[in-house]
Amino acid sequence: MIYLDNAATTLHKPESVYEAVEQAMRTCASLGRSGHDPARKAAETAFLCRSAAADFFELPAERVVFTLNTTHALNIAIKTLVRPGDRVVISGFEHNAVLRTLYALNAEICVAGKRLFDPEDTIQAFESALAGEPSAVVCTHISNVFGYVLPIEEISAICRRRHIPLIVDAAQSAGVRPVSLKDLGAAFVAAPGHKSLFGPQGTGLLLCGEKPIPLLHGGTGSSSRDLEMPEFLPDRAEAGTQNIPGVAGLLAGIRFVNAYGLSEIRKHEKHLVEVLRERLARIPEITPFFGASETQSGVVSFTQNRLDCEFFAQRLSETGIAVRSGLHCSPQAHASAGTLDRGTVRLSVSVFNTVEEIEEACDHIRHVIRS
């Protein structure tokens, strides 16, 4: 199987991640509850992971909160900053983790920047949208449908200038592009552990520039006589038993990314995307969406008129190529790009994909089109 659905989750993990998860399952008890050796091991593992994430994303360790996934992290962040009916500015490429949460809050949603792969347009759109003084801005760093790398540094600068809190969705950028809470000055950054950080599913991170409002209430192993959730982080946002085997795997994943190097990862993905661009261009029946190199990540979508996109993906799966199709939980992105009516087929790469795999996948795409 050639796995090209890394934007959903990375299937191929470094060996150290599998080993770390198994080791943790065999030796680690619950975090922050007891004082015996297995509990101490859990505490040490969690602390090492928090510290590794803190160094990676440039913030103090206690401001790294473990979550189940990016959606969980975004829910905490959005429900901290947004009250029912508040005006919120988002980009034209947000995931339903953002849209549905804002919809549930009955927020007044203002979409800024719908032109794909056009950073100048995006910046200008945010500049004028923020003149309306929203309560918050939520912006994805990289579109999970098209791989458009939004100008998040410029957007964050606009937010800082106007004193508007920013929530960054780093679902597709954490582990691929530099993400620094310090440099962005964001209120919150939400990231998955299980995509380009190569942790297991069931892991995520909320990086806190501000103090979150608890989404879950429960035991934290601290200040137990208080009936309110602790004021201090990370406990305030970590009620209940944490996924320590997941955290152990995430630690191993972060160490892998550090060892490999972000610039090397980006170079590898860029090369794969260039091969993809060149090969897909040879198939006239498909319409791929590509941006200039600096605005394009390792996530690529295309449309074609031969088959429903779900059937297309199914045919590819039968030939051993794993992709995703449909709306990718991002109807907003499709609305911006004009593909809402039929969706797209999406390929997304990781460091474990090779040029040969990309070439073979493109051969299969051509075969499905022509058969």
Place this chain on the structure above:
Amino acid sequence: MFACYYTFRSLTAAQQAAMLLRRFGIAASVVRTPEFAATKGCGYAIKVADADEASTGFIFHREGVSYMRVIHIRQDEREVGSAF
């Protein structure tokens, strides 16, 4: 023979402080705060040897580490004194 327990409000804070002390060569272990000393119930502390109390206090002061209180506990695990 005593041990000094510096209590912290969170496990993470205790872990950060222990890591700091180890960098200065002070043996520090993260332990559960004795229940009698956990004013809000359930907490974590750093245990250091009595002989390291002065150095620990100095390092914490210099590095801006906030702890809740210091407890001196005898070998038989009875408290002999505490300070905030």
